[in-house]
Amino acid sequence: MVMADGVIIKIENLTKSFGKNIIFNNISLDVKAGENLVVFGRSGTGKSVLLKCIIGLMKPDSGKIFIYDKNITSLSLKELNVLRKRTGFLFQGAALYDSMTVRENLEFTLRRVRGLKDDVEPKLIETLEHVSLVDAIDKMPSELSGGMRKRIGLARSIITDPEIMFYDEPTTGLDPITSKEISELILELQIKLKMTSIVVTHDLICAKIIADRAIFLKDSKISYEGKIENLTDSEDPFLKNFFSTEIIKSSGDINV
Amino acid sequence: MNLPKPINKKYLSLQEKFYNFFVTITGISIFNWEFLKQVFIPPYEIGEIKKHMTELGVKTFPIVSIMGIIIGLVLAMQSFPVFKRFGATDFLPGTVALSVVRELGPVLTALIFAGRVSSGIGAELGSMRVTEQIDAMEVAAINPFKYLVVTRVIATTMILPILTIYVVFLSILGGYLGVIINDIMSFEYYKNAVLGTIEFGDLIPGIAKTFVFGYIVGMVGAFKGFTTEGGTEGVGKASTTSVVMASLLILLIDTVLVKVTIWLWPTV
Numbered sequence: 001m002v003m004a005d006g007v008i009i010k011i012e013n014l015t016k017s018f019g020k021n022i023i024f025n026n027i028s029l030d031v032k033a034g035e036n037l038v039v040f041g042r043s044g045t046g047k048s049v050l051l052k053c054i055i056g057l058m059k060p061d062s063g064k065i066f067i068y069d070k071n072i073t074s075l076s077l078k079e080l081n082v083l084r085k086r087t088g089f090l091f092q093g094a095a096l097y098d099s100m101t102v103r104e105n106l107e108f109t110l111r112r113v114r115g116l117k118d119d120v121e122p123k124l125i126e127t128l129e130h131v132s133l134v135d136a137i138d139k140m141p142s143e144l145s146g147g148m149r150k151r152i153g154l155a156r157s158i159i160t161d162p163e164i165m166f167y168d169e170p171t172t173g174l175d176p177i178t179s180k181e182i183s184e185l186i187l188e189l190q191i192k193l194k195m196t197s198i199v200v201t202h203d204l205i206c207a208k209i210i211a212d213r214a215i216f217l218k219d220s221k222i223s224y225e226g227k228i229e230n231l232t233d234s235e236d237p238f239l240k241n242f243f244s245t246e247i248i249k250s251s252g253d254i255n256v
Numbered sequence: 257m258n259l260p261k262p263i264n265k266k267y268l269s270l271q272e273k274f275y276n277f278f279v280t281i282t283g284i285s286i287f288n289w290e291f292l293k294q295v296f297i298p299p300y301e302i303g304e305i306k307k308h309m310t311e312l313g314v315k316t317f318p319i320v321s322i323m324g325i326i327i328g329l330v331l332a333m334q335s336f337p338v339f340k341r342f343g344a345t346d347f348l349p350g351t352v353a354l355s356v357v358r359e360l361g362p363v364l365t366a367l368i369f370a371g372r373v374s375s376g377i378g379a380e381l382g383s384m385r386v387t388e389q390i391d392a393m394e395v396a397a398i399n400p401f402k403y404l405v406v407t408r409v410i411a412t413t414m415i416l417p418i419l420t421i422y423v424v425f426l427s428i429l430g431g432y433l434g435v436i437i438n439d440i441m442s443f444e445y446y447k448n449a450v451l452g453t454i455e456f457g458d459l460i461p462g463i464a465k466t467f468v469f470g471y472i473v474g475m476v477g478a479f480k481g482f483t484t485e486g487g488t489e490g491v492g493k494a495s496t497t498s499v500v501m502a503s504l505l506i507l508l509i510d511t512v513l514v515k516v517t518i519w520l521w522p523t524v
Contacts, residue, residue, distance in 0.1 A: 055395050081397035095392035097384075112398045160396070 003069055008033040008164065008196050009054065014063035016046065016053060023049050025220040026063070031198060036190055038207040038228065039200045041217030042242070047200040048092070050217070051166045054198070055089060056080045067164070085113050088162035088195075092169045094153030096141040102128075102152050103137045106159050113160045127159045130192075131185060147178035151185070158189060165190070167199040171206045183209040204232070204243060216242075257290050257401065259283045264485055287479045291409060294402050301407045308411035313419065316372050320419050323368055324426030325433070327360055328352060332434025345439060349446045350453025352431035357454055361424040362462045363510055366469035369416055370502035374477035377408055378498030381481025382491035390482070405482060409474035416470030417463050424462075461517040468513065469506050476502040 002008055009031040016023045023046035031037050041047045052058040054065055056072050064071050067083050075083070097105050106124050110116060128134045131151040141149060150170060157165065170186060171179035183206040190197055190210070201207055207214060207228055214231050216224040216239065224231055224239060232243045260283055262276040332352050339345045381404055384390050393400040432446045480494040480501070 052391075057391055057394060084395055084397040087395070089392070089395040091388045091392060093387055095388040097389055097392070098387070099380075109396050109398075113396055 002033050003066065005030075006032045006034075008035075008068065009198070010064075010066040011054070012064040012066075014053065014060050014065065016049060016058070016060045022220045024060075024217075027220075027222050029215065029222060031196060033196055034194060036187075036197045036199065036210050036212045038211035038214040039198060039217065040202070040207070040214060040231070040242070043202075045217040046220075047217060048168050051089070051168055051198060051200055055084065055087065055166060085160065086162060087164045087166065088157035088160065089166045090150070090153050090157050090168065090170055092172060094141075094149040096144075096149060096152060096156070098141045100141075101137075102133075102139050102141070102144075105141070105152065105156050109156050110159050123159065127155045130158065130189065131155045147174050147182070150174065150182055154182070154185065154189075158193065158195075161193065163195060165195045165197045167197060167201070169201055169203075170199065171201065171203045176205070179203060180205060180209070182206070186210050208232075257286060259286055259483060261485075283483060284475070284479050287405075287482075288475065290401060291406060291475065294399075294406050295410070297402075299402075301403060304403065304407040305410050305414075308408055309415045312373055312411055312415050315376070316369055316419060319372060320365055320368055320423050321426060323364060324361075324423040325430035327364060327423070328356060328427035328430025328432075329434040330430075331355060331360070331427075332431040333437060336435065336438045340438075345435075345441075346449065348435060349431065349441075349449035352434070353428050353450040353454050354458060356424050356427040356431070357458050358462045359514075361427055362420050362466045362469065363506065365420045365423045366416060366466060366473065366506045367503055369412075369419065369470070370473045370476075370506060371499050373412060374473045374480075374498040374502040375495045377412075377474065377477030378480040378484075379491055379495040381405075381478060382484035382494035383488075385482060385484040386487050386491060401482075405478040408478055409471060412474030412477075413467055413470040416473065417466040420463060420466040457521050461513070461521060465510065465513045465517075468509060472505045472509065473502050476505065 003010060007030045009029075011027065011029040013026045013028055014024050015026055039047050039050060049058060053060050054067070054072070056075075060073060063073070065073055067087075070079070070083060072080055072083065096102075097108065100108060103124060106127060107120055110120050110123060124137065125134060128137060131154055133148060133151050133155065136144060136148060136152065141152070144152060154170070165186075167186065171182050174182065183203070186197070186199070186206075187210045189195065197210070199207070199210060211228045213226065214224075214228045215222045216231060218224075218238070224234070224236070231239055234240065234243075260279045262279045262283075263272045268276065332348060335348060335351065336345065339348045339351075381390070384404070390400045390404070393403065428450055431450075432441075432443060435441050435446060477498045480498040484490045484494045486493070
């Protein structure tokens, strides 16, 4: 059930550390239904850890994480799995099951999550059409390029019709054109399938295409929060440095 | 399932090595407990178990075939001069058969199986861990322990006894080759001598312990692979430590099982 003010994901006073290294210190965050939230931050600031805490792959040291109105930090695995069936996760390296073909990757996930016994071929084709890779259906992951793997990873995540999507650096390692295509695809899917998304990225172009709102993780806190334009146009020296470098790198004007 | 984490750095002090040793013992105990909890809960993944049994059987078939023939052949060739010296060559077929059935067949097959399969499972699950494929299953609400670990451990436990019976059979045939290289003996005589020596009670403990060895091979490989950390280097480590740990455990547990066998079947 959606919480008050249309909030679908609520993080309250989250603290997470690895040994002496504090990743988050008491952070709080709300994500509304249908919203696309982009998470920025330098490498090692815990962007992926944040996603993994939300989906229950990592346990926070303290704090609460609500998805719908369920506090996932106190759920049993069975209850957590009920929630997980309503979400999708695109991993940085796509995490395709490399012993299975594209068809098997999609079919395995669909049958297991939705418990379908009947013919799923039309659903597979429909999902692969979303990512324009119907031709790759019988290929092994090792035969796919980086961009194709990401697309198939995306197809595998959305085949179960998730209500919430988590993207961990969806465009990292891709050329600017493919990265733009993936970003546009994410936006298109979000509009078409009415999903709520949290996107961890370094890619400003990707963020500009898909973000409704952005946050910036720094010094174990959410240092900045707001519209993407507010972050990129900020006079804050740190943000200026972070985003200007990204833009120069992306356009290839100078060698950094 | 919360497993304790070992200290992961290049050079470890003696104290840290001890700590990691106990972390591994604790970890594998928790892993075993988790297996026992999940093995009886549906879905039973029969298709997946069959697939692994076929794959593991096919993978190890050539190497255990060669090994089977050579064990019997070498044993007979080595023993022949000694038996001849005492005028006891008639006892050679029975001695070869007994050695192979009770000890050499099960243990050597298990060691070869550990080298081939435990490392394979360790590397496969290890690479799935570092490329986040196991995490991908978890976030899709698929139980990776059930799907990846339980199925493999059942498959190794079931397939090793079958391979051992096959190896024992080949070794006895190899023994005949070893005998006829040195002497004249009809196959009929050799066969009768073997069957006259081996009793049903000899077969049971030898085959029964291969279920335990098969379990060890699958469990150690799966544990090492499932708990891999540290990228591709970690995968390599998981693969090699799986073989070392599984082989050592097979030898240690065999010592215990020999004693148990003598206690349970005193006449054997």
